[in-house]
Amino acid sequence: MARVEMFEFGVEQEQMMQVLMRHCQTMKRQETRLRLATAVLLATFMATLLWLHFHQQTTKGAFSGAHSEALKPEGPPIRHSLYLEAGKQFGACSEELPIKWNIINDGNDSPNFKLENQTVLHVFTKGLYLINLRISYRVVYNQCKPHSDPEFLTLEVSVSQKHSNYEKEREVISGKESMLCRDYWLQSITLNRVIMLEADTSLWVKLNKKSCKFLNWVKNSHLEVTYL
Structure with missing residues (x-):
């Protein structure tokens, strides 16, 4: 009787270990996916920041050039x-x-x-x-x-x-x-x-x-x- 109980206990422990290992594997796969998703989000965010900075500099340069052209005096002195x-x-x-x-x-x-x-x-x-x-x-x-x-x-x-x-x-x-x-x-x-x-x-x-x-x-x- 004692041997049967010990055998059943051993089987339950083995099953518990298998469940725990599967759970760990699942968590690792989820963690990897989370890291990949985070990396993709960060890359997208950085790309957006770079595009906004470039667009702002281009617009500012064009405005400054137009403003400078508008300020250039033409003809004889005014008044x-x-x-x-x-x-x-x-x-x-x-x-x-x-x-x-x-x-x-x-x-x-x-x-x-x-x-x-x-x-x-x-x-x-x-x-x-x-x-x-x-x-x-x-x-x-x-x-x-x-x-x-x-x-x-x-x-x-x-x-x-x-x-x-x-x-x-x-x-x-x-x-x-x-x-x-x-x-x-x-x-x-x-x-x-x-x-x-x-x-x-x-x-x-x-x-x-x-x-x-x-x-x-x-x-x-x-x-x-x-x-x-």
Whole structure:
């Protein structure tokens, strides 16, 4: 009886060992598959990261190149200005003689502008220009005749242009106002306009004959032309 029990116990142990070995083999096969799957996932992840990095660098380089091209300046300097102040007007007032100017900034050295004989401004580049003009008037002592009734003066100022395409000069901008003729009276006219000018255009400013002697050349009379 004891031998039979021992034999049965031995058989059960052998069966248990076989089950345990099969289980270990199964676990090893699952572990190998898991490792392979993990390796495949890691390889896929690394490949995705490399592709994203390459794509980002390519896109960044293309954007930078386009941005650099957009920032490259073309043509003459943008918004280059010439600023002039009225100088002392010598000689008798005449509607045929334009105002004389003094250069305040270095815009006369620009390829866009050149002031000739202090009166005629030559514009060499075709484009849009902003013209700002301020003419200040001043009545000095005893410049007006005494009257019982107030005397009014007519102030007229204009900017004209001349070009080979035009048969005659053209008016760019003009202004007209009335001023009381009294000792030490101050008044001004301010004009501004954006206009397209052809290359090799000439500009000048003129006052009407009756008001030119009241031009305040000491201050506040200026002409500024800005290339846009």
